[in-house]
Amino acid sequence: MNRPSLIIGAFLAIAAAAPFAAACSGDDADRRTVRIVQADDACTPGVIDAKAGEKLRFEVKNEGKKDHEVEGIDGTKLEELLVPAGRTRKIDYTVPGKEGVSKIKCYIPGGSSTIIEVRASGQAADAGDEEEGDGGGAGTRITDKTPLDTIHVRLSDYKVEPERPAANVSGPIKFTAENASATEVHELAVLRVLPDGGFENTGEIEDLDPGTSGEITLDLPAGKYVLACVIVPGEAGSKVDHYAEGMHTDFVVP
Structure with a gap:
């Protein structure tokens, strides 16, 4: 093939690929980056102002000495994201299509916590109610394997009472939790103790209303x-x- 043919071929290849490149990068271009800084005493900012339906990208920087997590609460659809000490991670989030407040918990398991409010103003053009999130999830030890042991746990105000203080084996273990409180919502988090005294949240049963159970x-x-x-x-x-x-x-x- 002569040189002009090579040039024309390369041009055609680039032109053909351009729409696909635009399709892949369009979502990134549409998202506004919001920086969240984690310290061992608190997370900032405490309030994020946004437009209804706006696409955000949270860039979460952990400046503390302990691992932190962020997750949506009270109906906010943002999966748990673990951010190790000294690291920065990103997670995408789309604000609900109507005016209101969404809540994100930024915290050290068993330690300090901050409730970040995402305050949406106006209404999205499509007036949709959907919100979406994406993330790595802190509960990376959740499994579909057949459990080798089962631990029943009773939750009350303010006690956690497992049927026994130890599992019989390591590996897949099923935890069932019953909220015996008459008034309070509770949850069961299984925190692994790390060598430095911090915690890894291996998974949790969230938001159990009074009288309900989960596993x-x-x-x-x-x-x-x-x-x-x-x-x-x-x-x-x-x-x-x-x-x-x-x-x-x-x-x-064991």
Whole structure:
């Protein structure tokens, strides 16, 4: 093939690929980047102003010494995202199509927490109600494997009471939680104790209304754990930090 043919061929290839490149990058171009900074005492900003239906990209930077998490609460569809100390991670979120407030919890499991409000103004052109999120999820140990052991846990105000203080084996373990409270929403988080004393949230049964139950199966290695409720003020109508009220107990996986 002569040189003019090569040039024409290359031009045609680029022209053909251009629509696909635009399609792949269009969503990125449409998203506004919002930076969230995590410190060991709090997360900032506390309020994010947005337009109804706006597409956001949260760029979450952990400047603390402990691992943090962010997740949507009270109906906000943002999956749990683990941000290790010193790292930055991104997660996409689309604001609901109507005016209102969505809540995001930014926290250290068993430690400090901040409720970030996303305040939407106006109404999206399509007046849709959908909101969407994407993320890595903190509960990476959730599994579909057949459980080798089952632990029943009773939740009350403000106690976590497993039927026994240790599992029989490591590996897939099913946790069933019953909220025995008459008035309070509770949850069960299975926190793995790390060498530095921090926690890894391996998975949780969220937002159990009074009198309801739930279950989760986690693939857990041997080690020390804490079973806890990590609901904080402003979440699920709570006025107190459930963990700080004593709602946690030690647990062992052999």
